[in-house]
Amino acid sequence: MSPGITNVYITTTPRFSCLVIESIKPLKFFIKKIAARKYEIILNKPLIMAPDTICVFDGLVNTVEVMEKGQRSVISVSLKYTCTLEVKLEGQVPARLIILFDRYFLQDLLKNKVIIIDPGHGGKDFGHRGYINLLEKNVVMDIAKFLKQELMNYGAYAIMTREKDLALNIKERVNTAVLLEAEMFISLHTNWDKDKEVNGAKGIYFGKQGKILCEAILMEIEKKLKLQSLGIKEAENLSQIPQSRYIKQIPYANIKVCTISNPVEEGWLRSPIFKHRLAVAIVNGIANYLSRNKKY
Numbered sequence: 001m002s003p004g005i006t007n008v009y010i011t012t013t014p015r016f017s018c019l020v021i022e023s024i025k026p027l028k029f030f031i032k033k034i035a036a037r038k039y040e041i042i043l044n045k046p047l048i049m050a051p052d053t054i055c056v057f058d059g060l061v062n063t064v065e066v067m068e069k070g071q072r073s074v075i076s077v078s079l080k081y082t083c084t085l086e087v088k089l090e091g092q093v094p095a096r097l098i099i100l101f102d103r104y105f106l107q108d109l110l111k112n113k114v115i116i117i118d119p120g121h122g123g124k125d126f127g128h129r130g131y132i133n134l135l136e137k138n139v140v141m142d143i144a145k146f147l148k149q150e151l152m153n154y155g156a157y158a159i160m161t162r163e164k165d166l167a168l169n170i171k172e173r174v175n176t177a178v179l180l181e182a183e184m185f186i187s188l189h190t191n192w193d194k195d196k197e198v199n200g201a202k203g204i205y206f207g208k209q210g211k212i213l214c215e216a217i218l219m220e221i222e223k224k225l226k227l228q229s230l231g232i233k234e235a236e237n238l239s240q241i242p243q244s245r246y247i248k249q250i251p252y253a254n255i256k257v258c259t260i261s262n263p264v265e266e267g268w269l270r271s272p273i274f275k276h277r278l279a280v281a282i283v284n285g286i287a288n289y290l291s292r293n294k295k296y
């Protein structure tokens, strides 16, 4: 049988994760649910493209494996949560099979949640500086904007402690959370080390809930961006501020997204795609945290 499958990819919108399968021959297929969170799509044509494993980690689809078995292609999709799906077949030649995995649960988890995003530093306080002169205060602002947009796409109220390049102290930052009765506080920073070889992401938390949130976010960063986790530790400076009791009640996580003193990671931080992927990983971590008492 002549091969037909040319392309397999995922596009993600707030509503759906869309798996697209393209073929230059008419497609026949069937979909098998092989576990609660695993589907196999069996296609009547062998591959033109090479077999592949796509690491998606978009909050719903974890991985997509594209394989060939005899005269057929098998596409195996692993999901993070259970969900409903819709199937569409477009065209004859070329044919396009689209499977829409419903991301409703993310809206359900995040809708109306008041989440404070705190881009570290600002103004005269540059934060850390990379070897090629990248400044922490600017990098974390870019990530914060992506994060805000992602959270708002799911109906959350995402509020930034600063939208401009200005310096704020920790009390002012936390005050935003107190005034808005926020349910979560996410501070964004980069890690720095005098040893250029050190790389990876790190977290600082405050309180029991903060620890769970911080761990959840770091795990997602590790998975999605293949950054190593340098672990988490408890914040020392927060117990002295007047709002300390409040901030201990809500999850507080300070995420050092990666290491700006490592020239490779500094390079990555220049890429908008990388910064957007970081924001998506953080949303995945927040969703993990919020879903821990729910069943999906």
Ligand SMILES: [Zn+2]
Pocket (backbone or CB within 6 Å): 120, 121, 127, 128, 136, 188, 189, 190
């Ligand atoms: Zn910092």
